[in-house]
Amino acid sequence: MFSLQGMNALVTGASGGIGSAIAIALAGQGARLALSGSNGDKLRSFREQLMSEVGSPDHGDHVEITCDLSDTVQVEELIPATLDTLGGIDILVNNAGITRDNLAMRMKDEEWDQVIALNLEAAFRLMRASARPMMKARFGRVINITSVVGTTGNPGQMNYAAAKAGLTGMTKSFAQEVASRGITANCLAPGFIRTAMTAALDEKQQAAINARIPAGKMGEGADIGAAAVYLASREAGYVTGQTLHVNGGMAMIG
Template sequence: MFDLTGMNALVTGAAGGIGSAISRSLAAQGARLALSGTNAGKLRAFRDELNSEHSHDHDGHVEITCDLSNTTQVEELVPAAIDTLGGIDILVTNAGITRDNLAMRMKDEEWQAVIAINLEATFRLIRAAARPMMKAKFGRVISITSVVGTTGNPGQMNYCAAKAGITGMTKSFAQEVASRGITANCVAPGFIRTPMTDVLTDDQKAAINGRIPMGRMGEGEDIGSAVAFLASKEASYITGQTIHVNGGMAMLS
């Protein structure tokens, strides 16, 4: 079940905490990956690690450096992945940034940076993947959003707007391409344990865990498993949806 053998995937933010877990989940199911991010050294190291763990019978996973704030590089990313892998079956838009501030103090550049990288780059990547997927009459587009894109969060008006925008954009795209064998869905993490959360104090972690019915943060593998499912042929009748992975912190329908 969830066999992705023979499928090619592009994952942005691939070497980060959640991105690396997503990449491992896809690779474990047999997909060949183009790993994208801004840190070339970190990407190469992760590519080597992934190849040693999950190379399967293909030519190995590859890395493609891309700065999502650079429109030219964003536009070149999907064609580069197709050229390197020979095609693209799965697009996972995971990369994102935060520039937190209260609304009255938020600078224009803080708003613009988050919208450009989190929302606009996602649009450009989906648009670039649409034509080759439509030609192949198959595709899986999976965007990583956030629980706060639905609930809101003080100090994150820019981030919440971007994540909510991705959800609406995904629903629109899903309707446009459904008849061509392409699905488009979102995975919305809650609090996930990553190197970023590891630096929190015990009191801060306890406060967060107290908001989660399961009493703990999720793991990157929880997000990776949801993505692997949505990428699979078994999920072919699921589109325009958001899977919330948050331990019950926000029970959304």
């Protein structure tokens, strides 16, 4: 169950904490990956790690494609590059994102613009570009990584919360447009996940976060990876326009 054998996937932000966990999980179920990110050295290193830990699928080696998602020209070239290297695209994971936190009254225009451009607009462009090959194949899985704060909000993150909430609405609209062609589009909304970023917090800060989570601890990257595998699978073909929250009960959203 949940085999991804024969599938090709593009994962953005693939060398980051959550992105790498998703990539490892997809590859572990047999998908061939195009790993995308802005840092070519980190991508290359992660690809080598992936090949060592998981290996290559039957239909070819994993590849890396360097792309700065804040550059619209590079964004528009990413899906064609994926098609050229993999020969097709079955799974698109829009995971890359940035934060530029500030209180609303102090937030600069560029802090707003940068977050919206990379977290929301780039995802739109990649969804738009992937629609045609997926429709032609009559199969596709789009997974957009949002956040619990897209639903709950968070002080100091008006730009980030707006981008993630916008991504949810955009996903629902896209899902309705392409459902008849065998394509699903869903959101995956992590809560607090143990990554290098959260590991940098001191013990008091981590304890305060854990106290807000009924499960009593932060999630692991593998928790997000497992959820992504499900949404990418053939078995999830009747699930579309949904948001799967993976947050240990921190926000129980119906």
